[in-house]
Structures are given as structure tokens and as C-alpha cells.
Amino acid sequence: MTSKKNNEHIEPEQNQDTQPVATKDETAESKETEPKLDAPASNKTHNEQLQADHKEQIEKAEKQGKRGVKFGAIAIAISIVFSGGIAFQMQQKSAEYSDQIAALQAQLQNTQSAVNKDLQAIKQETIQEASHAVEKTQVVQSQQQKSIQSLQLAVADVKGRRPNDWLLAEADYLVKLAGRKLFLEHDAVSATKLMESADQRIAALNDPSLVSLRQSMTNDITKLRTIPLIDRDGLVLRITSLQQQVDKLPLANAILPEAEVVEKKAVSQDINDWQSNLMTSMKDFSENFITFRSRDGEVIPLLSPEQHFYLRENIKGKLETAIRAVYKEQG
Structure with a gap:
């Protein structure tokens, strides 16, 4: 439709433009072809050229119209795509905004619930504290009343x-x-x-x-x-003094059986007994350095140092037990 209208508008313009051009060509051609060609032949060729030019202009106009339609369709498509993209972005943003609003609402509800719980807990604590305070005041008041009553009774008893x-x-x-x-x-x-x-x-x-x-x-x-009086302190002091003297007490030596009594031989005056006299004098001389005694029976051995220590500590422990018995009045 647009191509036909454009062609209709273009045709009179082309006719108007082409008419003076044709006259110029005709004058030029008439001047050149006056001696060579006749007038009818030149007019035919001129009309054919005009028709060909007219056709070319029509084709160009149609092509330009088609290009305009294509450009318009492309522009419309671009605008549609652009508007669709904008609408899609707006939908995404609106969805994001709605999600954010929902999250904020949930957070607000959570905070409100937490605040309500805290308020309820504080309320219960205050109620409990108040009840405890009331109970304490009641107990104190009852105690004061009892003390007042006891004082009143005591005063009345004193007066009577x-x-x-x-x-x-x-x-x-x-x-x-x-x-x-x-x-x-x-x-x-x-x-x-x-x-x-x-x-x-x-x-x-x-x-x-x-x-x-x-x-x-x-x-x-x-x-x-x-009741007989017992000097416990004096008795304890005496036991303590004995306990301190335990380390100084001597230990009993080994018990040995008694040695046999040996009669000493006297030196005789007889020269013939010189051998026996010599042996007797040698024994007397050796007894000044070494003495031999023979004993019969069992010999009890001496105690070792460790046994000495344990013996003394055992005695001290028994004396300490005696001191405790004095304080506890045990026999």
C-alpha cells in the first residue's frame, strides 16, 4: 500500500522534472541531427529513454519503500524486545523486593516473639521476686510478733x-x-x-x-x-620427762654364761720341774695380753642398730598412749 501511494506521488514529480529535460535534449539533438536524421525518429528514441528512466525511478521508489517498511518493523521489534527486557527486569526486581519484604516481616515477627518471651520471663521473675519478698516480710513480721509476745510474757513474769x-x-x-x-x-x-x-x-x-x-x-x-583428786598435769609431765629420757637409757648387753674358775698353777722350787714352771710363767705372761675363757651354754646375740631404734620408738609410743589415757581417765 505504501509503495503504490509513494509511486503515485512520485510520478507527477517525475513528469514535471523530466519535461524540461526533454526539451533541452530535443533542442540539442535537433541541432546535432538536423543534417543527418529526421524529426520523427528522434522523438521515438527520446520517449523510450523517458519511459526507461521513469521505470528506474519507480523501481527505486519501491525499493526505498520496502526498506522503510523493513526499518520500521525492525524498530518495532527492537522496541518490543527492549520493553520486554525492561518488564522482565521489573518483574525480577519486584520478586526480589517481595522476598526482602517477606524476610523483613519474618524477622520482625521473630523479634516480636523474642521480645514477648523476654517480657513474659521478666514478668514471671518479678512476680516470683515479689512473692518471695512478701513471704519474707510475712515471716519476719510473724517472728517479730512472736518476739514481742515473748517479751510481753517475760515482762509480765518479771513484774509478778x-x-x-x-x-x-x-x-x-x-x-x-x-x-x-x-x-x-x-x-x-x-x-x-x-x-x-x-x-x-x-x-x-x-x-x-x-x-x-x-x-x-x-x-x-x-x-x-x-572423790580423790588426781594431779593429771603432774602425771603427764612425769611421763613426758620419762619419754625424753628414753634415748639416754642404756641397752642391755649380750647375756653370757659364767666362765669356769680355773686355778692358777704356782711355780715350784724344784729344778726338775723347770719345764712346767716355764709353761706356767709363759701363761702368766701371755694372760697380760690375751685371755682365753671357756663358757658352756647358749649366748643371746646383741641387737642391731635398727632394732635399737625401733625399741626406743616403741617405748616412746607406749608412753604417749599413757599420756592420752591420763587425759581420757582410762586405767
Whole structure:
């Protein structure tokens, strides 16, 4: 369609342009061919050339129209591809943005859940701490109330008592302390003194109703005085001194049986006994350097140095056991 219209527009322009050209050619050709050719033949050739030129121009116009259509189609295709690429990129970006938004939403939900958990934990801790504080305050309050009540009772008891009741309480305390000294520490001297001081407190009351109590206390004091006093410290010191002297004690030597008594021979005055006299004098002289004694029976050998050490340490250990027995009042 575009080619035909273009050809229609091009044809009048070509006719207008070609007419003056034809006149020029005709004048030139008429001048040249006046002597040679006739006018009808020149007109035919001129028309044929015009038609050929017209055809060439039409073909060129059609080719140009086809090229324009091709260029337009290519431009449209390029624009379509470009717009499709842009749309594809936009879709990818929108998908990425949607993924990022979803991730941010999930992160926000996680943070919200974590914050809620932390808030609940803090809330529970505060509630527990508050409950513990309330319980402690209640316990302290109850203890204070009990202490106040006990103080009130003590004040009422003090108000109702007589002044002499303090002496009775003190005597009771001294008697209990004497019993502890006697049964736990086995200290009869301290127990006797405590009982005597308790008897003095009761005597200061000057109350006839306490005569039987004083009688029983006097009997106990008499029994305490009859207990033999043992100087434990002195006994321990004596054992300690013996323990220190163990290293200085001499050890027993080997037990040997008694040697037989040998009568010494006297030198005779007879010259004929010169041989026996010579042997007797030689024995007497040799006994000044070497002595031979014969013993019959078993001989107990001496102890080795290690056995000496073990023997002394054994004695020290037995003395240490004796010291402990003194403190524990064991026989």
C-alpha cells in the first residue's frame, strides 16, 4: 500500500522534472541531427529513454519503500524486545523486593516473639521476686510478733516475781553448770566450787521451805569432796620427762654364761720341774695380753642398730598412749 501511494506521488514529480529535460535534449539533438536524421525518429528514441528512466525511478521508489517498511518493523521489534527486557527486569526486581519484604516481616515477627518471651520471663521473675519478698516480710513480721509476745510474757513474769526469785534462778544455773563440769569434763574441783556457790545463793534467801534442798546439796558437796583428786598435769609431765629420757637409757648387753674358775698353777722350787714352771710363767705372761675363757651354754646375740631404734620408738609410743589415757581417765 505504501509503495503504490509513494509511486503515485512520485510520478507527477517525475513528469514535471523530466519535461524540461526533454526539451533541452530535443533542442540539442535537433541541432546535432538536423543534417543527418529526421524529426520523427528522434522523438521515438527520446520517449523510450523517458519511459526507461521513469521505470528506474519507480523501481527505486519501491525499493526505498520496502526498506522503510523493513526499518520500521525492525524498530518495532527492537522496541518490543527492549520493553520486554525492561518488564522482565521489573518483574525480577519486584520478586526480589517481595522476598526482602517477606524476610523483613519474618524477622520482625521473630523479634516480636523474642521480645514477648523476654517480657513474659521478666514478668514471671518479678512476680516470683515479689512473692518471695512478701513471704519474707510475712515471716519476719510473724517472728517479730512472736518476739514481742515473748517479751510481753517475760515482762509480765518479771513484774509478778519477787526479788528473791533471781537468786533461785542463779542457784539453778550454777547447779546445772556443776553437773556439766562433773559429767562432761570430769572436773570434780570446779563442780564442788559451783555447788558451794549455789548453796550460798540459797542460804542468802533465808527461806525455811528450802532447807531440804540445802540438805541434798550439802550431801552432794560432801560426796564431791570425797572423790580423790588426781594431779593429771603432774602425771603427764612425769611421763613426758620419762619419754625424753628414753634415748639416754642404756641397752642391755649380750647375756653370757659364767666362765669356769680355773686355778692358777704356782711355780715350784724344784729344778726338775723347770719345764712346767716355764709353761706356767709363759701363761702368766701371755694372760697380760690375751685371755682365753671357756663358757658352756647358749649366748643371746646383741641387737642391731635398727632394732635399737625401733625399741626406743616403741617405748616412746607406749608412753604417749599413757599420756592420752591420763587425759581420757582410762586405767
